[in-house]
Amino acid sequence: MRQLLYICLIGLLALSCDDGDVFEVNLEFDQTLELCLDANVGDYLLYDTKVDPNESLSLLFPIAGNDDIFNPPSNNYEKTIPINGTSTMFNYRTYSGDPNDLICQIIPNPGTTITNDYAAGSGAEAKFVTSFDDDDEDGILSEFEGRGAQAADGTYPDAIDTDGDGIPDYIDQDDDNDNILTINENADPDGDGDPSDAVNTDLNFTNGDTKPNYLDNDDDGDGVPTINEDENSNSSLTDDFDETGTDPNTARYLNPNAAESFTAGEMSENEYTRTIVVTVDIMNANISIASIDDQTLGTYTFTITLPEDN
Helix, strand or coil, X not given: CCCEEEECXXXXXXXXXXXXXXXXXXXXXXXXXXXXXXXXXXXXXXXXXXXXXXEEEEEEEECCCCHHHXXXXXXXXXXXXXXXXXXXXXXXXXXXXXXXXXXXXXXXXXXCCEEEEEECCCCEEEEEEEEEEEECCXXXXXXXXXXXXXXXXXXXXXXXXXXXXXXXXXXXXXXXXXXCCHHHCCCXXXXXXXXXXXXXXXXXXXXXXXXXXXXXXXCCCCCCCHHHCCCCCCCCCCCCECCCCCCCCCEHHHCCCCCCCCCCCCCCCXXXXXXXXXXXXXXXXXXCCCEEEEEEEEXXXXXXXXXXXX
C-alpha cells in the first residue's frame, strides 16, 4: 500500500524538479465513504473527500448487476469488479474549493471547479466485502439473546428461538409470542442491555415459574396464555382489566385472579434492523501520478428495516 507519495510532475503541472518543486499527493483520507445513486444515469458513486487540500477519491460503477453489493445474499459477501476507465472508474481529483460543493450535487454550488483529474486505467480492480449485523432493537444486546457463535458463512446456526415461530430471539421483537413486544415487558430495567434483572411477575405466584415476562407466554401463571387475555381483541393487553375482581387496577395478563380466556387480537408484525457495512479496496491502480498496489478506499455504512415493505 502506498499512501503518501511525492511526485515530480514534469510536463503535468509545468513544474520543474530541478527547481525543487514537489507536488504532494496524500491518499490518506478518513475512509468514511458517502454514496451517490443516480438511477437516471444508472450509476453508483462511492466517494471520500477532504479539504485543505481540497481533494476526493471516487469510485463510479454501474447499478445494473451490482445491487448485490448493497443487498448481499450472505454475510461477509465478497465481490470484485474490474475498473475499465469507462463504465467503472476510479479517480483522484483536486478542486479549487470544497469538493462537497461539486461532487454528487444536482445543482453544484458556484465557484468550485475540478483542477486536476487523475483516473485509473484498465487493469485496476475494486474489491467489495459486505457484512451486516441484525438487531431487533428490543433493548437486549444480541449476545444475551442466545445468538451464539457466527459460522464461517456469517450465519448464526445455533441462535435460540424461544417461541418457535421461526424467528431467532435476537431479531424477534416479541420473543415469547404473547403479543407484547419484548421492549414493553421490562426485560432490561437498568438499561445496560443485559436481561439478568428482567421482571418476572409470576415468580412468587402459586402457579408461577422462573421465566422472565419477556420469555413467558403466561406472565401471571393463571393457565391462560397472555395472548388470550386481550378482552377487547384490540391487540393491546394493557387496557384490559377485571373490573369486578379483587384487583381491578392490574391488567388481566398480570393478574392471576383474572383467568378468563378471550380471542386473541391481530398479531403484531415483526421488524428488525440490518446495519450493512461495505468495505472497498482498490487494487493495481495506476493514476499516472501514483501507483496503488492495494489500498482501502473506505467503508460505507447504512441501516435498513426488514422486512423492507412492512
